[in-house]
Amino acid sequence: MKKSNWDLYLVTEAELSRGRDSIEVVKAAIAGGIDAVQLREKNMSLRERFKLGQQLKKICQKAGVIFIVNDRIDLALALEADGVHLGQSDLPALTARQLLGSDQILGISAHTREEIAAAESAGADYIGIGAIFPTKSKKLTENNNGIGLKKLAELKKMTQLPVVAIGGINESNVGSVIKAGADTIAVISALTRADDIKQASQKLKNTILSTSSDSSSAKFNLKEKNFKNETKAELAINMQHNTLLELPTNLADCWQILKNSLSKNSPLIQHLTNNVTINDCANVTLNWGALPVMTSGERDSVEMLESASALVLNIGSIDKRSFKVMLKSGKKANQLGIPIVLDPVGVGATEYRTCAIQKLITELDLAIIKGNQAEISILAGQQAELKGVESIGEYQHIEEAAKKLAAQLRTIIVVSAAEDIITDGIQVQRVKRGDQLLGQVVGTGCMLTSSLAVMMGVKVKNNSNFIKAATLVYLYSLLAEKAAVKIDTPAKFKQEFFDQIFLCSQ
Ligand SMILES: Nc1ncnc2c1ncn2[C@@H]1O[C@H](COP(=O)(O)OP(=O)(O)OP(=O)(O)O)[C@@H](O)[C@H]1O
Ligand SMILES: Cc1ncsc1CCO
Ligand SMILES: [Mg+2]
Known part of the structure; x- marks a missing residue:
């Protein structure tokens, strides 16, 4: 089950359901097209909530609807829900993230910048904001006046996280909430108290969708989580531009410039x-x-560099x-001030390779060297284990090297590697993202090198190499994750990965 984009999120409260139980409410709302359900039920005992949750989880799972516990x-954890939603008086977000692991959804209600x-630094997946409007019931929120659209x-x-707006939202005001920037709408009464819950859900969802597509505000997808395979990494994308939300801010800014x-x-x-x-490297270059x-x-290469x-x-x-x-082309590139990206594939595996690389490194000015752990260790004069062109063995000191x-x-x-390292000798960025399928396709390292060369070929001010x-x-890693959410076998994964690069560059 996977779901990348939530529009309408139902929060259950049997007491506000006009005599209907939450199972009936949830079933009807699912029939009407809601994307996520939150088990709230503030007035039930924990045991009652557990029992209800077991049933709701089954219903949601079958329907492909996200199931979150409040x-x-x-x-x-007991219900193996898709995630949890916590407020500021519940367990801290960081503790929750540690208990949950990285694959489950963590939503945090937050009301201030701090x-x-x-919530962001603890690894929240979305921010809950509310109550937006006065709500019918005091039980819904302590803030009875609502924070209003301006504050939202x-x-x-x-x-940069998706924002879920809640509190007093209904058919008549939902458009204004979306326009104010909400990515997802959470409701209780608008659905639980409706005469016809299915119809009300359909109507509300349609209004959300039509306002979102008109609205100039960016509508973000929530993190895509793969519930089929818990080892799959998480990711998030911006629906409109396919820009990855999880790119740290400085890198996201840099990507916008590179992309433009x-x-x-x-x-x-x-x-x-x-x-x-060679063909994969050509295609990845084109897709960026x-x-x-x-x-x-020799002659053609040197001339081409012009x-x-x-x-x-x-x-x-x-x-x-x-x-x-x-060597000849490298020297010409240096003369012309063209950046060179070197991939020392299999250095250390044979003496011939090692000598060739030594010569290239000594004679040329290189913008980037990209290698796997064994290759970089060898270049740094350390021990390494290679079999052919593949890196094997353990590399505890790779960052220093x-x-x-x-x-x-x-x-x-x-x-x-599974955790990539980028360094200029002073600064270090580690990237523990990507998917193990990258290791199941020959040439993802070579394609990474070509991709790096693309970015070196873009002249941008104010952004260092x-x-x-x-x-x-x-x-690259986030796009691989995105591809891996859809596909879990290597050949199709490669195709999907290319397409993700293409889409992200549009
Ligand atoms: N277990 C893994 N989990 C996530 N990403 C991985 C994993 N293994 C490799 N990668 C990613 O795969 C890409 C290639 O890395 P790798 O170290 O395999 O390069 P390489 O050996 O030079 O590749 P090749 O020789 O096949 O071109 C990188 O983007 C890296 O982050
Ligand atoms: C398998 C292989 N052999 C030489 S180059 C190459 C591609 C991965 O580096
Ligand atoms: Mg490899």
């Missing part, structure tokens, strides 16, 4: 690369919005002739 993390920041709009600007520039003028990326993954060229003759914006040197299938072309190498060569080092590299690696 207030009690113990209950959420509360929003704390102000709070919305303080977070890519859409205006596609940089040409010349590749001298291996004959295993750049133009690939993979010309391997119109290129970056050069990839990938030694995956190096031989005497290709090495010579790399990468930093040292970056400082020594005055370049950016990118280490790819370090930030550009970190942005790319982060984005």
Whole structure:
């Protein structure tokens, strides 16, 4: 079961359901198209809520509707709910996140900048804001006047997380709430007290959808969670522009600049690369919005650089002739001020590779070296285990090795692994995102190198190569997660991953 975008979120309260029980209410609301249910029931005992929750969970699961538990993390865990919604007087968000793990949804009610920041840093998936309007029942909220639309709009600007608005929202005012910036609408009475719950749900959802598509405010998707496979990583996207919400703010800003520039003028990326993954590298380059060229003759490569914006040197299938072309082209790129991204594929596996790389590193100025853990360890003069071009073994000191190498060569080092590292010798960014399927497809490292070259080929002011590299690696990983939510076998995953890169660059 997976659901990426919530429009309408029903919060249950049997006492406000005009004699109907919450099972009946939830079933009718699901028939009307709600996206998520929250088990609230403030007046029931924990045992009663548990029993009701068991039934509601089954109903939701069958319908593909998200099931969230209010207030009690113990209950959420006991019911194996999709997530929990906590207020400021419940257990702290950080504790909740630790107990929940990363795959479950954590919603936090927040009313101030500080509360929003704390929720974000604890790893919340959405921020609940309310009560927006006066509510019919005091039980719904302590704030009987409601915070109003202006305050909602102000709070919305303080977070990149999706905002769920609650409190006194109904058919007549929901449009204004969406326009003020709410991404998702949570209601109790508007549905629980309706004469015809199914019809009321349909109507409310339609109004939300039609207002959202008219509204200029960005409508964000909630984190997509894969409930089929709990090991799958989490992600979030912006529905309109496909921009990833979870990109840290500075990287998100950098991506906007890179993306704008890519859409205006596609940089040409010349590749001298291996004959295993060459086609994938060409396609990934194209999907980011750049133009690939993979010309391997000495004269042609050198001449091609006149119109290129970056050069990839990938030694995956190096031989005497290709090495010579790399050296010559590298020198030409340096003369022209074109950034070079080097992938020392399999360095250390053979003496030939190691000598070739030593020569390239000594003679050329490199913008980035991207290698797997073994390759970077070898370059840093440490022990490493390689089998062919694959990194095997444990690398506890990889960060120090990468930093040292970056400082020594005055370049950016990118280490790819389940947790990637980007460093310029001083700053370090770790990216523990992505999906293990990346390791099941030959060439995702080479494609990462080509992707880095695309970003190096974009000239942007105010963003260092370090930030550009970190942005790319982060984005690459998040897009892989997004692909992996949809697909769980390698070949189709590769296709989906390409498409995600394409969509994100539009
Ligand atoms: N277990 C994993 N979980 C998440 N991401 C992973 C995992 N293993 C590898 N990756 C990602 O896969 C990509 C390739 O990394 P890897 O270290 O396998 O490179 P490589 O060995 O140079 O690849 P190749 O030689 O196949 O081109 C990187 O984006 C990395 O983050
Ligand atoms: C498998 C393989 N062999 C040489 S290059 C390459 C692609 C991954 O680096
Ligand atoms: Mg690999």
